[in-house]
Amino acid sequence: MLNDILKILENDARTTPKQIAEMTGMSQAEVSRLIKQALKDRTILKYKAIVNWDQVEDEHVWALIEVKLTPQKDVGFDSVAERIYRFPQTRTVYLVSGTYDLFVLVVGKSNHEIADFVSQKLSHIEGVNETVTQFVLKRYKEDGEIVEGKEEVKRQPVIL
């Protein structure tokens, strides 16, 4: 039941408990209780909008940074990861398999700001061995949503 609610909210976070109740056949009180619990135990982390910043005059530069680490005694990668994800510039931080260890998505106002972050902050953290920075040239799809050129397909209004 919680899964149903989460699927609906993941698709549209503005769906109200009343609407969810109608969509699932659950009572509104039960929906509200489950959502409250999910927020409390951080099953739902946050509600937010997916913004296409290209539409507004506010420059944003995105970079994917591959980070190679040296594991720290007793704490492994987690403490290094934490020192990185605490920086507000980092938007996404994943531990990944493959040729590098951390995948870090960084957003800044300019190339310069990101360069500063990498050279002044990231590379100085103990345990960070090597970084490869890749600037994002174009965002095609963001969190499941096509950014540009999503066309409404017209259906015939009445079909028997």
Added chain:
Amino acid sequence: MVSKSKLGVHSKKYHISKRTNQLSPSGIRKFFDLLASIEGVISLGVGEPDYATPWHIVESAIESLEKGQTMYTSNLGMPELRQELARYLQHHYDLQYDPNTELLITVGVSEALDLAMRAILDPGEEVIMPDPHYVAYDACVILAGGKAVTVPTYEEDSFELSAADVEACITDKTRAILIGYPANPTGAVMSREKIAEIAEVARHYGLLVISDEIYAKLVYGVEHTCVAALPDMKEHTILLGGFSKAYAMTGWRIGYAAAPKEIIAAMTKIHQYTMMCAPTMAQVAALEALRSGEESAAEMVEDYGRRRLVMVKGLCDIGLSCFEPKGAFYAFPSIKKTGMTSEEFAEALLKEEKVAVVPGSAFGDCGEGYVRCCYATSMADIEEALTRIKRFVSRHQRS
């Protein structure tokens, strides 16, 4: 200079066959024209998913085109597709069909229905079908020279077809019983018991059941019963199915018929002269749908299920009584309390509130007093449409 009348615009210069003229002129034409003239309409009048075809299916067809797979296939359809279809029917219904002799790939269920009628009917022979029913059912019977015999079904019985009523219509000219559950326009699903009773009648009188199961996957909280899978029914059934509704593939025009080999041979004869084969790229897409479309189909059904609850509850709250449709993607509320006919209701609702629904009378006499509302549209549109219908109904409530 050629005058307008010489072009035959209003003349009877061109002879149209009696058979075609026999088809109901579709009183709904006027409604379509009106619809086309109004902007900003929310349509609950559609009969197809609001999803685009899942990308993996589209991609498979594009790849086939790139590879140059652009020729005819065998008349029956691509062997791989027929084999996969046989596996599918075995897996879902425990039905064994020989892909070489008992399956035919068609241009949608529409073509399969037409072929079935032409293959089995001689002039004047009768096909029994429920009223209301999908608009092509009686038309295909008439075009094949047959006669459509309708059996009324009622909201009180959840629009299920009664075996006793069917039996009462059987004459020495009856050849088949044509059913389509889950149903368009009502959303009705036949229970296993009720459909077994129809099957029993068919077996007893040596009739065929032609079962249009295009909505088979779209059921909510109940199981779909495949007629051919009932005991001893395979040899009495022409099973029609397709990909349009479950895999959001309406525009691909691809379906199939599964039937005893003598019937498939007869249908194939007509198919090879009129159609040659179903479009090759659509067959490739259908193959991909069968192989790996289950998950995307299930996701869509889950979503329709949510919208169904919102639509049905919304209509009931407005005071338009609506039996619970357990299949397809239609709700079929009664509008009798407004005192209007279905057509009057649909036309006034469109003019006053810009919401399009389909008058139930388009689907037969028993559809009078009802309208078909499709919930395969966005939740936002459903909610807005319900708000508008509520306003409309409270204005037109008969005091």
